[in-house]
Amino acid sequence: MADVAVQPAVEPAVKQATQAVVQIDGCSKWYGHVLGVSEVSWTVRGGIVGLLGPNGAGKSTLMKMIVGLLRPTRGRVAVFGQEPSRSPDARRRIGYCPEHENLYDELTALEWVTCMAQLSGVPRARARADAERALVEMGLQESLKRRVRGFSKGMRQRTKLAQCLVHDPQLLILDEPLTGVDPIARAEIVDRIQDAAASGKTVIVSSHVLYEIEALTEEIIVIYRGQVLAEGNIYEIRTLIDKHPHRIRIECDRPRELGEGLAGEDHVVTLAFERAAVVVETAEPDRCYDRIGKVVLERKIHVRGLTSPDNNLGAVFDYLTGGTARSVGG
Amino acid sequence: MSGGAGGGGNVLGGLAATWLQGGWTARRLLRGRMLWVAAFFALGPIAFTVLIVQSGHTARWEELFAPLALLCGLVPPLFTASTMAEEIEDRTYTYLWSRPLPRWTVLIGKLVATVPVAAVLLSLTALICYQLGQRGISPDHPWPSAAAGRAVGAVALAALALSMVAGGLAVMMPRHGLGVAYAYLLVLDLPLGLMPFSIANLSMSHHIQTLGGVRGTDPNASIGAAVLWLVGIGLFWLILGLWRISKSEFASGEK
Numbered sequence: 001m002a003d004v005a006v007q008p009a010v011e012p013a014v015k016q017a018t019q020a021v022v023q024i025d026g027c028s029k030w031y032g033h034v035l036g037v038s039e040v041s042w043t044v045r046g047g048i049v050g051l052l053g054p055n056g057a058g059k060s061t062l063m064k065m066i067v068g069l070l071r072p073t074r075g076r077v078a079v080f081g082q083e084p085s086r087s088p089d090a091r092r093r094i095g096y097c098p099e100h101e102n103l104y105d106e107l108t109a110l111e112w113v114t115c116m117a118q119l120s121g122v123p124r125a126r127a128r129a130d131a132e133r134a135l136v137e138m139g140l141q142e143s144l145k146r147r148v149r150g151f152s153k154g155m156r157q158r159t160k161l162a163q164c165l166v167h168d169p170q171l172l173i174l175d176e177p178l179t180g181v182d183p184i185a186r187a188e189i190v191d192r193i194q195d196a197a198a199s200g201k202t203v204i205v206s207s208h209v210l211y212e213i214e215a216l217t218e219e220i221i222v223i224y225r226g227q228v229l230a231e232g233n234i235y236e237i238r239t240l241i242d243k244h245p246h247r248i249r250i251e252c253d254r255p256r257e258l259g260e261g262l263a264g265e266d267h268v269v270t271l272a273f274e275r276a277a278v279v280v281e282t283a284e285p286d287r288c289y290d291r292i293g294k295v296v297l298e299r300k301i302h303v304r305g306l307t308s309p310d311n312n313l314g315a316v317f318d319y320l321t322g323g324t325a326r327s328v329g330g
Numbered sequence: 331m332s333g334g335a336g337g338g339g340n341v342l343g344g345l346a347a348t349w350l351q352g353g354w355t356a357r358r359l360l361r362g363r364m365l366w367v368a369a370f371f372a373l374g375p376i377a378f379t380v381l382i383v384q385s386g387h388t389a390r391w392e393e394l395f396a397p398l399a400l401l402c403g404l405v406p407p408l409f410t411a412s413t414m415a416e417e418i419e420d421r422t423y424t425y426l427w428s429r430p431l432p433r434w435t436v437l438i439g440k441l442v443a444t445v446p447v448a449a450v451l452l453s454l455t456a457l458i459c460y461q462l463g464q465r466g467i468s469p470d471h472p473w474p475s476a477a478a479g480r481a482v483g484a485v486a487l488a489a490l491a492l493s494m495v496a497g498g499l500a501v502m503m504p505r506h507g508l509g510v511a512y513a514y515l516l517v518l519d520l521p522l523g524l525m526p527f528s529i530a531n532l533s534m535s536h537h538i539q540t541l542g543g544v545r546g547t548d549p550n551a552s553i554g555a556a557v558l559w560l561v562g563i564g565l566f567w568l569i570l571g572l573w574r575i576s577k578s579e580f581a582s583g584e585k
Contacts, residue, residue, distance in 0.1 A: 067428040070579050088341045088430035096428040102420040106358040115354050119347060119429045121340045147361075163425065 351439025415507025
Protein backbone atom coordinates (compact mmCIF):
# COMPACT_ATOMS: atom_id res chain seq x y z
CA MET A 1 0.00 0.00 0.00
CA ALA A 2 2.83 2.33 0.81
CA ASP A 3 4.13 2.55 -2.76
CA VAL A 4 0.93 4.12 -4.04
CA ALA A 5 1.22 7.20 -1.86
CA VAL A 6 0.63 10.39 -3.78
CA GLN A 7 2.63 13.35 -2.61
CA PRO A 8 1.77 16.91 -3.56
CA ALA A 9 3.86 17.92 -6.54
CA VAL A 10 4.94 21.23 -5.11
CA GLU A 11 4.19 22.25 -1.58
CA PRO A 12 3.43 25.96 -1.39
CA ALA A 13 6.42 27.86 -0.08
CA VAL A 14 4.23 29.85 2.24
CA LYS A 15 3.14 26.68 3.99
CA GLN A 16 6.67 25.35 4.38
CA ALA A 17 7.72 28.57 6.03
CA THR A 18 5.05 28.46 8.71
CA GLN A 19 5.18 26.42 11.88
CA ALA A 20 3.27 23.16 11.84
CA VAL A 21 -0.17 23.50 13.38
CA VAL A 22 -0.41 19.74 13.80
CA GLN A 23 2.60 17.45 13.77
CA ILE A 24 2.07 13.72 14.03
CA ASP A 25 5.17 11.54 14.16
CA GLY A 26 4.91 7.77 13.86
CA CYS A 27 1.67 7.55 15.82
CA SER A 28 -0.03 4.27 16.52
CA LYS A 29 -3.08 3.67 18.63
CA TRP A 30 -4.29 0.30 19.84
CA TYR A 31 -7.53 -0.39 21.72
CA GLY A 32 -6.41 -3.57 23.39
CA HIS A 33 -5.86 -5.89 20.43
CA VAL A 34 -7.75 -3.68 18.00
CA LEU A 35 -5.73 -1.35 15.82
CA GLY A 36 -6.95 2.25 15.66
CA VAL A 37 -4.20 3.86 13.62
CA SER A 38 -0.80 2.56 12.65
CA GLU A 39 2.45 4.46 12.17
CA VAL A 40 0.82 7.67 10.99
CA SER A 41 3.09 10.60 10.29
CA TRP A 42 1.45 13.78 9.09
CA THR A 43 2.01 17.50 9.19
CA VAL A 44 -0.66 20.16 8.81
CA ARG A 45 0.48 23.72 8.29
CA GLY A 46 -2.77 25.49 7.50
CA GLY A 47 -5.84 25.75 5.30
CA ILE A 48 -8.49 23.07 5.01
CA VAL A 49 -7.33 19.48 5.00
CA GLY A 50 -9.72 16.64 4.27
CA LEU A 51 -9.37 13.34 6.07
CA LEU A 52 -10.94 10.73 3.85
CA GLY A 53 -11.66 7.13 4.74
CA PRO A 54 -14.46 4.61 5.16
CA ASN A 55 -16.15 4.05 8.50
CA GLY A 56 -13.73 2.44 10.94
CA ALA A 57 -10.66 3.55 8.99
CA GLY A 58 -9.20 5.44 11.94
CA LYS A 59 -10.28 9.01 11.13
CA SER A 60 -12.00 9.62 14.44
CA THR A 61 -9.13 8.03 16.34
CA LEU A 62 -6.68 10.33 14.64
CA MET A 63 -8.86 13.36 15.36
CA LYS A 64 -9.32 12.39 18.99
CA MET A 65 -5.55 12.16 19.35
CA ILE A 66 -5.21 15.64 17.88
CA VAL A 67 -7.70 17.12 20.36
CA GLY A 68 -6.14 15.26 23.29
CA LEU A 69 -9.01 12.88 24.02
CA LEU A 70 -6.79 9.91 23.22
CA ARG A 71 -3.10 9.47 23.81
CA PRO A 72 -1.10 7.62 21.18
CA THR A 73 0.14 4.18 22.17
CA ARG A 74 3.31 4.98 20.27
CA GLY A 75 4.65 8.12 18.61
CA ARG A 76 3.94 11.77 19.26
CA VAL A 77 1.18 14.27 18.49
CA ALA A 78 1.89 17.97 18.79
CA VAL A 79 -0.57 20.82 18.28
CA PHE A 80 1.04 24.24 18.11
CA GLY A 81 4.17 22.49 19.37
CA GLN A 82 2.49 21.07 22.48
CA GLU A 83 1.07 17.71 23.42
CA PRO A 84 -2.72 18.26 23.44
CA SER A 85 -3.57 15.61 26.04
CA ARG A 86 -1.29 17.33 28.53
CA SER A 87 -1.49 20.96 27.48
CA PRO A 88 -4.60 23.03 28.33
CA ASP A 89 -3.06 25.85 26.29
CA ALA A 90 -3.03 23.69 23.15
CA ARG A 91 -6.64 22.60 23.76
CA ARG A 92 -7.69 26.22 24.28
CA ARG A 93 -6.79 26.84 20.66
CA ILE A 94 -8.77 23.87 19.32
CA GLY A 95 -12.44 23.68 18.38
CA TYR A 96 -13.70 20.11 18.16
CA CYS A 97 -16.89 18.88 16.60
CA PRO A 98 -17.27 15.15 17.35
CA GLU A 99 -19.05 12.72 15.04
CA HIS A 100 -21.83 11.83 17.48
CA GLU A 101 -24.98 13.93 17.78
CA ASN A 102 -25.49 13.82 21.51
CA LEU A 103 -25.94 17.15 23.27
CA TYR A 104 -27.36 18.15 26.66
CA ASP A 105 -31.02 17.79 25.76
CA GLU A 106 -32.39 19.64 28.79
CA LEU A 107 -30.56 22.86 27.90
CA THR A 108 -31.42 25.37 25.20
CA ALA A 109 -28.99 25.82 22.32
CA LEU A 110 -27.99 29.23 23.67
CA GLU A 111 -27.44 27.95 27.21
CA TRP A 112 -25.34 25.06 26.01
CA VAL A 113 -23.12 27.01 23.64
CA THR A 114 -22.70 29.72 26.31
CA CYS A 115 -21.51 27.08 28.77
CA MET A 116 -19.07 25.69 26.21
CA ALA A 117 -17.75 29.18 25.51
CA GLN A 118 -17.16 29.78 29.22
CA LEU A 119 -15.43 26.44 29.62
CA SER A 120 -13.10 27.45 26.81
CA GLY A 121 -12.18 30.55 28.74
CA VAL A 122 -14.45 33.16 27.15
CA PRO A 123 -15.27 35.67 29.93
CA ARG A 124 -18.74 35.31 31.42
CA ALA A 125 -19.72 38.82 30.35
CA ARG A 126 -19.02 38.04 26.69
CA ALA A 127 -19.88 34.35 26.50
CA ARG A 128 -23.63 34.74 25.92
CA ALA A 129 -23.21 37.30 23.15
CA ASP A 130 -20.55 35.18 21.46
CA ALA A 131 -22.73 32.09 21.74
CA GLU A 132 -25.68 33.93 20.23
CA ARG A 133 -23.52 35.18 17.37
CA ALA A 134 -22.13 31.69 16.70
CA LEU A 135 -25.60 30.17 16.62
CA VAL A 136 -26.97 32.91 14.37
CA GLU A 137 -24.08 32.40 11.98
CA MET A 138 -25.05 28.76 11.85
CA GLY A 139 -28.60 29.74 10.93
CA LEU A 140 -30.18 28.89 14.26
CA GLN A 141 -31.53 32.36 15.12
CA GLU A 142 -35.08 30.98 15.40
CA SER A 143 -34.05 28.23 17.79
CA LEU A 144 -31.73 29.96 20.24
CA LYS A 145 -34.03 29.42 23.19
CA ARG A 146 -35.37 26.04 22.22
CA ARG A 147 -34.21 23.00 24.12
CA VAL A 148 -32.02 20.84 21.95
CA ARG A 149 -34.10 17.75 22.75
CA GLY A 150 -36.39 18.62 19.85
CA PHE A 151 -33.63 19.43 17.35
CA SER A 152 -33.32 17.61 14.04
CA LYS A 153 -30.06 16.01 12.98
CA GLY A 154 -29.16 19.02 10.86
CA MET A 155 -29.86 21.43 13.71
CA ARG A 156 -27.73 19.36 16.01
CA GLN A 157 -24.87 19.47 13.53
CA ARG A 158 -25.16 23.26 13.38
CA THR A 159 -25.28 23.54 17.17
CA LYS A 160 -22.19 21.35 17.42
CA LEU A 161 -20.41 23.56 14.93
CA ALA A 162 -21.44 26.67 16.87
CA GLN A 163 -19.92 25.28 20.09
CA CYS A 164 -16.82 24.43 18.09
CA LEU A 165 -16.42 27.98 16.77
CA VAL A 166 -17.69 30.02 19.70
CA HIS A 167 -14.35 30.55 21.40
CA ASP A 168 -12.61 31.59 18.19
CA PRO A 169 -10.16 28.68 18.04
CA GLN A 170 -7.23 28.59 15.63
CA LEU A 171 -7.61 24.92 14.76
CA LEU A 172 -10.95 23.29 13.93
CA ILE A 173 -11.30 19.53 14.05
CA LEU A 174 -14.57 18.55 12.39
CA ASP A 175 -15.49 14.89 12.45
CA GLU A 176 -18.03 14.16 9.70
CA PRO A 177 -19.74 17.57 10.01
CA LEU A 178 -21.89 17.07 6.91
CA THR A 179 -23.37 13.72 7.85
CA GLY A 180 -27.14 13.72 7.92
CA VAL A 181 -27.72 17.31 6.91
CA ASP A 182 -29.97 18.37 4.05
CA PRO A 183 -28.47 19.91 0.90
CA ILE A 184 -29.26 23.51 1.90
CA ALA A 185 -27.75 23.10 5.35
CA ARG A 186 -24.82 21.31 3.76
CA ALA A 187 -24.09 24.26 1.48
CA GLU A 188 -24.34 26.66 4.41
CA ILE A 189 -22.04 24.58 6.58
CA VAL A 190 -19.52 24.30 3.74
CA ASP A 191 -19.62 28.12 3.42
CA ARG A 192 -19.05 28.57 7.17
CA ILE A 193 -16.12 26.18 7.14
CA GLN A 194 -14.60 27.96 4.17
CA ASP A 195 -15.16 31.32 5.90
CA ALA A 196 -13.32 30.01 8.93
CA ALA A 197 -10.40 28.89 6.79
CA ALA A 198 -10.39 32.22 4.95
CA SER A 199 -10.09 34.00 8.29
CA GLY A 200 -6.85 32.14 8.95
CA LYS A 201 -8.03 29.12 10.86
CA THR A 202 -6.70 25.68 10.11
CA VAL A 203 -9.46 23.15 9.49
CA ILE A 204 -9.19 19.37 9.52
CA VAL A 205 -12.42 17.83 8.31
CA SER A 206 -13.24 14.16 7.93
CA SER A 207 -15.69 12.36 5.72
CA HIS A 208 -16.25 9.02 4.11
CA VAL A 209 -17.85 10.68 1.08
CA LEU A 210 -15.52 11.95 -1.61
CA TYR A 211 -17.75 14.69 -2.96
CA GLU A 212 -18.22 16.16 0.53
CA ILE A 213 -14.50 16.60 0.84
CA GLU A 214 -14.21 17.89 -2.71
CA ALA A 215 -16.69 20.66 -1.86
CA LEU A 216 -14.39 21.82 0.91
CA THR A 217 -10.79 21.35 -0.07
CA GLU A 218 -8.25 20.05 -2.53
CA GLU A 219 -5.81 18.87 0.13
CA ILE A 220 -6.63 15.42 1.37
CA ILE A 221 -5.18 12.56 3.29
CA VAL A 222 -6.64 9.13 2.59
CA ILE A 223 -6.74 6.75 5.52
CA TYR A 224 -7.73 3.12 5.45
CA ARG A 225 -7.47 0.44 8.13
CA GLY A 226 -5.53 2.82 10.31
CA GLN A 227 -2.89 3.59 7.72
CA VAL A 228 -2.32 6.60 5.53
CA LEU A 229 -2.69 5.47 1.94
CA ALA A 230 -2.16 8.75 0.18
CA GLU A 231 -1.63 12.38 0.90
CA GLY A 232 -1.84 15.27 -1.50
CA ASN A 233 -4.11 16.99 -3.96
CA ILE A 234 -7.51 15.48 -4.56
CA TYR A 235 -7.24 16.06 -8.32
CA GLU A 236 -3.95 14.18 -8.52
CA ILE A 237 -5.65 11.22 -6.96
CA ARG A 238 -8.64 11.65 -9.23
CA THR A 239 -6.34 11.80 -12.28
CA LEU A 240 -4.76 8.56 -11.24
CA ILE A 241 -8.17 7.01 -10.82
CA ASP A 242 -9.24 8.28 -14.21
CA LYS A 243 -6.33 6.47 -15.86
CA HIS A 244 -7.95 3.23 -14.85
CA PRO A 245 -11.20 1.83 -16.21
CA HIS A 246 -14.03 4.02 -15.04
CA ARG A 247 -17.63 2.90 -14.82
CA ILE A 248 -20.62 4.93 -15.96
CA ARG A 249 -24.17 3.72 -15.39
CA ILE A 250 -26.88 5.09 -17.64
CA GLU A 251 -30.51 4.46 -16.80
CA CYS A 252 -32.59 4.78 -19.96
CA ASP A 253 -35.55 3.38 -21.88
CA ARG A 254 -33.42 1.50 -24.47
CA PRO A 255 -30.16 0.40 -22.84
CA ARG A 256 -29.28 -2.13 -25.53
CA GLU A 257 -29.54 0.47 -28.27
CA LEU A 258 -27.34 2.84 -26.29
CA GLY A 259 -24.84 0.05 -25.74
CA GLU A 260 -24.83 -0.65 -29.46
CA GLY A 261 -23.87 2.96 -30.10
CA LEU A 262 -20.98 2.74 -27.66
CA ALA A 263 -19.71 -0.72 -28.51
CA GLY A 264 -17.48 0.30 -31.39
CA GLU A 265 -15.53 2.92 -29.45
CA ASP A 266 -11.89 2.08 -28.73
CA HIS A 267 -12.03 3.53 -25.18
CA VAL A 268 -14.92 1.32 -24.11
CA VAL A 269 -13.56 -1.68 -22.20
CA THR A 270 -16.75 -3.52 -21.28
CA LEU A 271 -20.51 -3.12 -21.48
CA ALA A 272 -22.91 -4.68 -19.02
CA PHE A 273 -26.68 -4.57 -19.26
CA GLU A 274 -29.18 -4.33 -16.45
CA ARG A 275 -32.96 -4.33 -16.71
CA ALA A 276 -33.24 -0.63 -17.51
CA ALA A 277 -29.63 0.48 -17.58
CA VAL A 278 -26.30 -0.04 -19.22
CA VAL A 279 -22.98 0.10 -17.35
CA VAL A 280 -20.00 1.15 -19.45
CA GLU A 281 -16.43 0.63 -18.35
CA THR A 282 -14.15 3.06 -20.14
CA ALA A 283 -10.47 3.94 -20.17
CA GLU A 284 -11.23 7.57 -21.13
CA PRO A 285 -14.18 8.98 -19.20
CA ASP A 286 -14.24 12.37 -20.98
CA ARG A 287 -14.46 10.85 -24.46
CA CYS A 288 -17.00 8.35 -23.20
CA TYR A 289 -19.29 11.07 -21.77
CA ASP A 290 -19.11 12.91 -25.13
CA ARG A 291 -20.01 9.76 -27.02
CA ILE A 292 -22.92 8.95 -24.69
CA GLY A 293 -24.33 12.43 -25.32
CA LYS A 294 -24.08 12.00 -29.07
CA VAL A 295 -25.70 8.55 -29.13
CA VAL A 296 -28.52 9.70 -26.87
CA LEU A 297 -29.28 12.68 -29.10
CA GLU A 298 -28.95 10.80 -32.40
CA ARG A 299 -31.17 7.92 -31.35
CA LYS A 300 -33.53 9.99 -29.17
CA ILE A 301 -33.00 7.74 -26.16
CA HIS A 302 -34.76 8.87 -23.00
CA VAL A 303 -32.20 9.01 -20.17
CA ARG A 304 -33.53 8.85 -16.63
CA GLY A 305 -30.25 8.93 -14.78
CA LEU A 306 -26.50 8.96 -15.28
CA THR A 307 -24.19 8.06 -12.44
CA SER A 308 -20.65 6.97 -12.00
CA PRO A 309 -20.32 4.17 -9.48
CA ASP A 310 -16.63 5.03 -9.36
CA ASN A 311 -17.35 8.59 -8.33
CA ASN A 312 -17.05 7.68 -4.67
CA LEU A 313 -14.55 6.76 -2.07
CA GLY A 314 -14.75 3.07 -2.84
CA ALA A 315 -13.05 3.76 -6.16
CA VAL A 316 -10.22 5.60 -4.44
CA PHE A 317 -9.64 2.72 -2.07
CA ASP A 318 -9.98 0.14 -4.80
CA TYR A 319 -7.32 1.88 -6.77
CA LEU A 320 -4.98 2.66 -3.89
CA THR A 321 -5.23 -0.78 -2.34
CA GLY A 322 -5.11 -2.62 -5.63
CA GLY A 323 -8.71 -3.72 -5.36
CA THR A 324 -8.61 -5.25 -1.90
CA ALA A 325 -10.88 -2.57 -0.50
CA ARG A 326 -13.86 -3.28 -2.70
CA SER A 327 -15.95 -4.43 0.21
CA VAL A 328 -15.47 -1.30 2.30
CA GLY A 329 -16.25 1.34 -0.28
CA GLY A 330 -17.96 4.47 0.11
CA MET B 331 -15.93 34.57 15.83
CA SER B 332 -15.75 36.11 19.21
CA GLY B 333 -13.40 38.53 17.84
CA GLY B 334 -11.38 38.09 20.89
CA ALA B 335 -8.28 36.37 21.96
CA GLY B 336 -7.94 34.08 18.99
CA GLY B 337 -8.14 30.67 20.53
CA GLY B 338 -10.45 31.40 23.41
CA GLY B 339 -9.69 33.41 26.49
CA ASN B 340 -7.79 32.33 29.55
CA VAL B 341 -7.60 28.74 30.67
CA LEU B 342 -10.16 28.29 33.44
CA GLY B 343 -9.02 27.20 36.86
CA GLY B 344 -10.29 23.92 38.25
CA LEU B 345 -12.60 25.60 40.73
CA ALA B 346 -14.22 27.87 38.14
CA ALA B 347 -14.67 24.95 35.73
CA THR B 348 -16.20 22.84 38.51
CA TRP B 349 -18.60 25.59 39.50
CA LEU B 350 -19.64 26.20 35.92
CA GLN B 351 -20.36 22.52 35.30
CA GLY B 352 -22.18 22.28 38.61
CA GLY B 353 -24.45 25.12 37.52
CA TRP B 354 -25.63 23.57 34.31
CA THR B 355 -25.80 20.06 35.76
CA ALA B 356 -28.19 21.42 38.40
CA ARG B 357 -30.23 23.09 35.67
CA ARG B 358 -30.43 19.83 33.74
CA LEU B 359 -31.35 17.94 36.88
CA LEU B 360 -34.14 20.31 37.77
CA ARG B 361 -35.55 20.15 34.24
CA GLY B 362 -35.16 16.43 33.76
CA ARG B 363 -37.24 13.42 34.78
CA MET B 364 -34.93 12.21 37.53
CA LEU B 365 -36.21 14.78 39.99
CA TRP B 366 -39.76 13.52 39.56
CA VAL B 367 -38.65 9.93 39.95
CA ALA B 368 -36.80 10.87 43.15
CA ALA B 369 -39.84 12.75 44.45
CA PHE B 370 -41.90 9.64 43.80
CA PHE B 371 -39.41 7.55 45.78
CA ALA B 372 -39.64 10.10 48.61
CA LEU B 373 -43.35 9.44 48.91
CA GLY B 374 -42.48 5.96 50.22
CA PRO B 375 -41.23 6.92 53.72
CA ILE B 376 -43.94 9.56 54.02
CA ALA B 377 -46.67 7.08 53.16
CA PHE B 378 -45.15 4.57 55.57
CA THR B 379 -45.20 7.12 58.40
CA VAL B 380 -48.81 8.08 57.66
CA LEU B 381 -49.80 4.41 57.67
CA ILE B 382 -48.22 3.82 61.08
CA VAL B 383 -49.82 6.86 62.64
CA GLN B 384 -53.22 6.26 61.05
CA SER B 385 -53.28 2.64 62.16
CA GLY B 386 -52.87 3.71 65.78
CA HIS B 387 -49.56 1.93 66.29
CA THR B 388 -46.78 3.46 68.35
CA ALA B 389 -44.42 5.44 66.09
CA ARG B 390 -41.00 4.09 67.02
CA TRP B 391 -38.06 6.09 65.72
CA GLU B 392 -36.24 3.00 64.45
CA GLU B 393 -39.21 2.07 62.30
CA LEU B 394 -39.65 5.55 60.92
CA PHE B 395 -35.99 6.07 60.13
CA ALA B 396 -35.48 2.73 58.32
CA PRO B 397 -37.37 3.82 55.16
CA LEU B 398 -35.46 7.10 55.21
CA ALA B 399 -32.16 5.21 55.27
CA LEU B 400 -33.40 3.14 52.35
CA LEU B 401 -34.35 6.32 50.49
CA CYS B 402 -30.77 7.51 51.01
CA GLY B 403 -29.65 4.49 49.04
CA LEU B 404 -32.01 5.33 46.18
CA VAL B 405 -31.90 9.09 45.58
CA PRO B 406 -28.21 10.12 45.50
CA PRO B 407 -27.26 7.32 43.04
CA LEU B 408 -30.24 8.20 40.90
CA PHE B 409 -28.89 11.71 40.44
CA THR B 410 -25.13 11.22 40.45
CA ALA B 411 -24.65 7.81 38.87
CA SER B 412 -27.13 8.51 36.10
CA THR B 413 -25.73 11.93 35.16
CA MET B 414 -22.13 10.74 35.24
CA ALA B 415 -22.80 7.48 33.40
CA GLU B 416 -24.88 9.36 30.82
CA GLU B 417 -22.01 11.78 30.23
CA ILE B 418 -19.69 8.90 29.39
CA GLU B 419 -22.14 6.65 27.58
CA ASP B 420 -23.52 9.49 25.42
CA ARG B 421 -19.93 10.63 24.77
CA THR B 422 -20.82 14.22 25.69
CA TYR B 423 -17.60 14.19 27.73
CA THR B 424 -15.85 14.73 24.39
CA TYR B 425 -17.09 18.35 24.42
CA LEU B 426 -15.59 18.82 27.88
CA TRP B 427 -12.26 17.02 27.72
CA SER B 428 -11.36 18.56 24.39
CA ARG B 429 -11.47 21.88 26.24
CA PRO B 430 -8.79 23.33 28.51
CA LEU B 431 -10.13 22.07 31.81
CA PRO B 432 -8.93 19.42 34.24
CA ARG B 433 -10.72 16.11 33.83
CA TRP B 434 -11.54 15.76 37.50
CA THR B 435 -13.81 18.81 37.28
CA VAL B 436 -16.38 16.77 35.34
CA LEU B 437 -17.05 14.41 38.25
CA ILE B 438 -16.72 17.02 40.98
CA GLY B 439 -18.95 19.37 38.97
CA LYS B 440 -21.63 16.70 38.94
CA LEU B 441 -21.37 16.33 42.72
CA VAL B 442 -21.61 20.10 43.21
CA ALA B 443 -25.02 19.91 41.54
CA THR B 444 -26.40 16.58 42.67
CA VAL B 445 -25.43 16.57 46.36
CA PRO B 446 -27.41 19.72 47.34
CA VAL B 447 -30.47 18.63 45.37
CA ALA B 448 -30.37 15.16 46.94
CA ALA B 449 -29.69 16.60 50.40
CA VAL B 450 -32.61 19.02 50.18
CA LEU B 451 -35.01 16.34 48.96
CA LEU B 452 -33.93 13.85 51.64
CA SER B 453 -33.99 16.48 54.40
CA LEU B 454 -37.47 17.64 53.45
CA THR B 455 -38.67 14.03 53.46
CA ALA B 456 -37.06 13.47 56.87
CA LEU B 457 -38.70 16.58 58.30
CA ILE B 458 -42.12 15.64 56.93
CA CYS B 459 -41.77 12.14 58.38
CA TYR B 460 -40.68 13.60 61.73
CA GLN B 461 -43.61 15.97 61.81
CA LEU B 462 -46.17 13.32 60.87
CA GLY B 463 -44.65 10.68 63.13
CA GLN B 464 -44.82 12.84 66.25
CA ARG B 465 -48.54 12.15 66.47
CA GLY B 466 -47.81 8.52 67.19
CA ILE B 467 -45.10 8.92 69.83
CA SER B 468 -45.55 6.80 72.96
CA PRO B 469 -43.74 7.44 76.31
CA ASP B 470 -42.73 3.76 76.24
CA HIS B 471 -40.66 4.31 73.15
CA PRO B 472 -39.10 7.78 73.41
CA TRP B 473 -37.37 9.22 70.39
CA PRO B 474 -33.69 10.19 70.59
CA SER B 475 -32.93 13.74 71.63
CA ALA B 476 -32.97 16.23 68.73
CA ALA B 477 -34.38 13.55 66.45
CA ALA B 478 -35.27 16.00 63.66
CA GLY B 479 -31.81 17.54 63.62
CA ARG B 480 -30.14 14.14 63.65
CA ALA B 481 -32.34 12.88 60.87
CA VAL B 482 -31.60 15.89 58.71
CA GLY B 483 -27.88 15.69 59.45
CA ALA B 484 -27.80 11.97 58.74
CA VAL B 485 -29.60 12.15 55.41
CA ALA B 486 -27.63 15.24 54.29
CA LEU B 487 -24.33 13.54 55.03
CA ALA B 488 -25.65 10.39 53.40
CA ALA B 489 -26.44 12.45 50.29
CA LEU B 490 -22.81 13.55 50.14
CA ALA B 491 -21.21 10.18 50.87
CA LEU B 492 -23.53 8.08 48.71
CA SER B 493 -23.19 10.53 45.84
CA MET B 494 -19.42 10.15 46.04
CA VAL B 495 -19.77 6.35 45.95
CA ALA B 496 -22.27 6.46 43.10
CA GLY B 497 -20.15 8.92 41.10
CA GLY B 498 -17.04 6.81 41.53
CA LEU B 499 -18.85 3.60 40.56
CA ALA B 500 -20.46 5.26 37.54
CA VAL B 501 -17.05 6.29 36.24
CA MET B 502 -15.67 2.81 36.82
CA MET B 503 -18.60 1.10 35.10
CA PRO B 504 -20.46 3.69 33.05
CA ARG B 505 -22.45 1.24 30.97
CA HIS B 506 -24.49 0.14 33.98
CA GLY B 507 -23.64 3.01 36.33
CA LEU B 508 -26.97 3.28 38.12
CA GLY B 509 -27.50 -0.47 38.32
CA VAL B 510 -24.05 -1.07 39.76
CA ALA B 511 -24.51 1.72 42.31
CA TYR B 512 -27.88 0.27 43.39
CA ALA B 513 -26.45 -3.22 43.54
CA TYR B 514 -23.60 -2.01 45.73
CA LEU B 515 -25.75 0.01 48.10
CA LEU B 516 -28.82 -2.18 48.34
CA VAL B 517 -27.48 -5.69 47.83
CA LEU B 518 -24.00 -5.42 49.39
CA ASP B 519 -24.09 -2.49 51.80
CA LEU B 520 -27.37 -3.21 53.61
CA PRO B 521 -26.49 -6.81 54.57
CA LEU B 522 -23.00 -5.64 55.58
CA GLY B 523 -24.64 -3.40 58.16
CA LEU B 524 -26.13 -6.45 59.86
CA MET B 525 -22.75 -8.14 60.31
CA PRO B 526 -20.78 -8.09 63.56
CA PHE B 527 -19.30 -4.77 64.55
CA SER B 528 -16.00 -4.55 62.70
CA ILE B 529 -17.50 -5.68 59.39
CA ALA B 530 -20.55 -3.48 59.87
CA ASN B 531 -18.20 -0.49 59.81
CA LEU B 532 -17.86 -1.03 56.07
CA SER B 533 -21.57 -0.46 55.65
CA MET B 534 -22.75 3.05 54.90
CA SER B 535 -26.35 2.30 55.86
CA HIS B 536 -25.09 1.20 59.28
CA HIS B 537 -23.44 4.59 59.84
CA ILE B 538 -26.45 6.46 58.49
CA GLN B 539 -28.61 4.68 61.07
CA THR B 540 -26.12 5.55 63.80
CA LEU B 541 -26.18 9.20 62.80
CA GLY B 542 -29.96 9.15 62.70
CA GLY B 543 -30.11 7.94 66.28
CA VAL B 544 -30.89 4.29 65.53
CA ARG B 545 -28.61 2.03 67.56
CA GLY B 546 -29.61 -1.43 66.43
CA THR B 547 -26.46 -3.41 65.91
CA ASP B 548 -24.01 -1.32 67.93
CA PRO B 549 -25.39 0.60 70.91
CA ASN B 550 -21.99 2.19 71.59
CA ALA B 551 -21.36 3.59 68.12
CA SER B 552 -20.25 7.21 68.21
CA ILE B 553 -21.45 9.94 65.90
CA GLY B 554 -17.90 11.09 65.18
CA ALA B 555 -16.78 7.63 64.11
CA ALA B 556 -19.89 7.23 61.94
CA VAL B 557 -19.16 10.53 60.18
CA LEU B 558 -15.56 9.53 59.58
CA TRP B 559 -16.48 6.09 58.26
CA LEU B 560 -19.20 7.47 56.04
CA VAL B 561 -17.03 10.18 54.51
CA GLY B 562 -14.07 7.81 54.31
CA ILE B 563 -15.98 5.17 52.33
CA GLY B 564 -17.35 7.90 50.07
CA LEU B 565 -13.88 9.33 49.50
CA PHE B 566 -12.47 5.90 48.73
CA TRP B 567 -14.84 5.42 45.79
CA LEU B 568 -14.58 9.04 44.71
CA ILE B 569 -10.79 8.85 44.55
CA LEU B 570 -11.03 5.63 42.55
CA GLY B 571 -13.38 7.39 40.15
CA LEU B 572 -11.10 10.40 39.83
CA TRP B 573 -8.13 8.15 39.20
CA ARG B 574 -10.05 6.32 36.49
CA ILE B 575 -11.10 9.61 34.90
CA SER B 576 -7.53 10.83 34.77
CA LYS B 577 -6.31 7.62 33.14
CA SER B 578 -9.14 6.36 31.00
CA GLU B 579 -9.92 7.30 27.44
CA PHE B 580 -13.40 5.76 27.50
CA ALA B 581 -12.95 4.57 23.95
CA SER B 582 -13.02 1.12 22.50
CA GLY B 583 -12.72 2.04 18.89
CA GLU B 584 -14.67 4.00 16.34
CA LYS B 585 -18.38 3.66 16.09
